[in-house]
Structure formats: C-alpha cells, structure tokens
Amino acid sequence: MEEKPNYHMSSAEFRQWGYKTIDWIADYLENVEKLPVLSQVEPGDIRAKLPNSPPQQGESFAEIFKDIDEIIVPGLTNWQSPNFFAFFPTGISAPSILGELLSAGLGVQGMLWATSPACTELETHVLDWLVDMLELPLHFKSSETGGGVIQDSASSASLVALVAAREQTTADISKLVAYTSTQAHSSIEKGFKIAGISSENLRLIEVDGNYAICPDALQQCIEQDIAAGLTPFYLAATVGTTSSNAIDPLPELGAIAQKYNIWFHVDGAMSGTAALCPEYRWIHQGLELADSYCFNPHKWMLTNFDCTCFYVRDRSKLTQSLSIVPEYLKNQASESGAVIDYRDWQIPLGRRFRSLKLWFVIRHYGIEGLQHYVRKHIALAQEFAEWVKSDSRFELAVNPPLNLVCFRHKGGDRINQTIVNSLNSSGKIYLISTKLDQKVTLRMSIGQATTEKLNVQQAWELICQIADAN
Numbered sequence: 001m002e003e004k005p006n007y008h009m010s011s012a013e014f015r016q017w018g019y020k021t022i023d024w025i026a027d028y029l030e031n032v033e034k035l036p037v038l039s040q041v042e043p044g045d046i047r048a049k050l051p052n053s054p055p056q057q058g059e060s061f062a063e064i065f066k067d068i069d070e071i072i073v074p075g076l077t078n079w080q081s082p083n084f085f086a087f088f089p090t091g092i093s094a095p096s097i098l099g100e101l102l103s104a105g106l107g108v109q110g111m112l113w114a115t116s117p118a119c120t121e122l123e124t125h126v127l128d129w130l131v132d133m134l135e136l137p138l139h140f141k142s143s144e145t146g147g148g149v150i151q152d153s154a155s156s157a158s159l160v161a162l163v164a165a166r167e168q169t170t171a172d173i174s175k176l177v178a179y180t181s182t183q184a185h186s187s188i189e190k191g192f193k194i195a196g197i198s199s200e201n202l203r204l205i206e207v208d209g210n211y212a213i214c215p216d217a218l219q220q221c222i223e224q225d226i227a228a229g230l231t232p233f234y235l236a237a238t239v240g241t242t243s244s245n246a247i248d249p250l251p252e253l254g255a256i257a258q259k260y261n262i263w264f265h266v267d268g269a270m271s272g273t274a275a276l277c278p279e280y281r282w283i284h285q286g287l288e289l290a291d292s293y294c295f296n297p298h299k300w301m302l303t304n305f306d307c308t309c310f311y312v313r314d315r316s317k318l319t320q321s322l323s324i325v326p327e328y329l330k331n332q333a334s335e336s337g338a339v340i341d342y343r344d345w346q347i348p349l350g351r352r353f354r355s356l357k358l359w360f361v362i363r364h365y366g367i368e369g370l371q372h373y374v375r376k377h378i379a380l381a382q383e384f385a386e387w388v389k390s391d392s393r394f395e396l397a398v399n400p401p402l403n404l405v406c407f408r409h410k411g412g413d414r415i416n417q418t419i420v421n422s423l424n425s426s427g428k429i430y431l432i433s434t435k436l437d438q439k440v441t442l443r444m445s446i447g448q449a450t451t452e453k454l455n456v457q458q459a460w461e462l463i464c465q466i467a468d469a470n
C-alpha cells in the first residue's frame, strides 16, 4: 500500500524540540542581563536577513531554530532584562510561561461555556479570587451582580466599557459626551474612534499639581455640557497614569458620576496590582462607585502578555450590549441561562485559555510571593527617589506614589534628552522620557521580575556619569 504523505512533526521530534525550547528559554532568561536592553539594529536589518520567499519544502527544525539566535535575538529589545526601566514592565514568570504553553498545547477556543467548560469556569473562579486578593468591591464577583473576564488589553477593556455605557443611553450619538483627564492613556481616545464617537466629544479635564484629575473642573464641564443640550455618559479615571503614576480621586469622581448618572470606568492598568498589599489598597478608595474596572496582571503581576482583568458591576449591561446569537452558536447550556459565555463580554468571538497562566502564577507564588515583589519594587523606587532628591543637579517631577519615579536634571530639556539618548544607545539600561508641564521628564519604572537593588544602583550611577559629562 502507498504511504499517505505526512508533514507533521513526529511526537518524538516534538518532545525533543520541546525540551530544547524550554532549555533555550531558561538559558535566555539566565543570560538576558548581558544583552543590550534596547535592540541596537537599524530599520530593515532583520528583514534583510530573511529569504525573499517562503520554503517550498519544509525545513528541519534544527535549521529553523538556528535562526532564532542568528536573526531574531539581535532584533530583540529585552523586556525581561533586570535593567529594563522603560514604559511599564511586561511581567513574565516560569509558571506563567508554562501556563501559556499548556494553553497552546490544548488549543482550546473558549468562546462558549460549552466549547470548554473548564476554560470558562476556571476564568470565572480565578477572577473571583482576585476580587479577594485585591480586596475589590464585592459586587465585582460572579456570585453578585457583576463578574470578571480576561481581556487582551486595558485598551479593549475600556472600549468594551465604553460600548456598554453607550448602550445605556437613548441620546443621539452626536450628543454623547465623555470625560477623562489630560493624563489618561491614549487608549481611551482610541476607544472613541473605534466606537464611532467623535473624539471631540471626549473632554480632557485639567489636572492638579500631582497630575490627578480636578473634580471641580470636571463638575463644571459636565454642567456646561448639560446646559448646551449634550448628554454626559462616560467617565474614565486612572489609578496610576502612564506618564506619572497619578492616582485620580475616585471618591469625588464616583460621586459626580452617580449624581449625573454617568458610567464610571476605572483604569488601573499597571498600578492596580499594588492592591495585593493591604498597605497600598488606598489607591482603590472609592472604587465601590465604579461601574467597571480593569488592571493588567501582564504588567506587574508576573503574568505573560496578554492578560487584563476586567470587572463590571452589572454583567447584564455588558452582555446586553455585546450579545448577538446567530443560529450556529445556539446550544442547550447557553439557553439554560446557567452558564457564562464569555464571547458576550468581549470584542472577538474566539478566546484563548488565558486563565491557566494566571492560575499557575497565583498558585505558584501564593499571595505572599506576589506581595513580596510589589513591596520590593516600590521600596526600590522609593530609594531611587531619595537619591534623586539628595542630588542637587536633579529634582523629582512629582513624589512617586508607588514604583514609577519621574525626575529631571535641572539643566533643562536638552540635557534630559541627552541623558535618555545616551542611556538607551549604551544598551546598558532602557528608560524613556515623558513631558510633564511641557518639560522633558525621565521615567524610571521599576517592576521587572528580576530587578535587584544593584541594577537600580547601576542605573543611577550611569545617569550621574552622563550628567557629569554634559
């Protein structure tokens, strides 16, 4: 009999390359500190090393894997370097990587409860756990009116909240107005573009000396809009803004949202994780007034991208605005009303088994282990801030509430820009600047899983050396 063609990798080969891949990852993570943090390649360098056409015949995995070291690694910005201080961290950990791998291996698509009950129920359960772990408002629990879901990003979370808020109103879309601060993440405005609401209808409210939204200015703006015949419908506050880690005053904002019947969304993308520790739960004071909330374990909770935990006070408002049931998705479990179909809680239909990695992380580290890293990063940032304060050449732009230190050389924008450029082209550390009060400001973001005091000390020494030389 003629043999049927089989192009698959054999099970034996899969084991061999699987073990090799894990070894490679372990080696990479052990040695990542030696690599330049910011990739030093020029635009087009990586593509120039790739063949013009894909292979007609399959190649050996050995050949494929060789190109990881030769082509891919030089083009990496090494986010997992302990000397990565740019943006916000993108946390990973061994248990999380294994959870990702398992999710890939199962290849489950959990759009409906019925398409993998474990995928849905584990997610609901772990998100309920996190309500307790962060001491979030109890109505975010699935046993109450609300519930949590894993989204791919904080951007999706605020967009989904925006759509749910829009669906609660009867006003014409051109009359809807929303509010956030001048410091809110760009994803809030992007959400408006996607939701088909003019970004002119998004009011950017001024901030105070700590870059947190001014409730009085908000109230005034709402009154003006109502007087002009417009309908306020959405307010997005931030717990830990990206530029400066500002924490908006949720109690005052929540009271205003209630007064005017506005959907109140709170974006705690990076900083929400701090609430793992009782001493930092003040950041969420007033969160009980929120209609929706999100934070990103994929930033500061050692969980691989993508993993945003999104909670709503009233899940029916979310599912009413997003649920469409074509014939081919109908099934007994859904119709019984006894199950959650997470497809109705998000933009795409399909979804990965993302709760596995979160479950692994929480079980491996325990609450205690996760708290340890939050406390460590905040202590390191506070220490760094002390060094800045005690050096007469530098100043803090704002007192760091948690693990992001915004500071600048007193010599003006040019020298601050020089410092950032020299640091990043050195490959030794990576940090970025922002603008606060129109001034170039350096951002030292401390939250990488393996960052130690020595890394922070070396970063400060390097910054001082560059300042001395200029």
Ligand SMILES: *Cc1c(COP(=O)(O)O)cnc(C)c1O
Pocket (backbone or CB within 6 Å): 088, 152, 153, 154, 155, 156, 185, 187, 238, 240, 241, 242, 267, 268, 269, 270, 296, 308
């Ligand atoms: C990082 C960040 C976001 C965007 O996060 P994604 O999950 O990548 O969409 C949104 N808001 C704030 C405050 C952030 O810091």
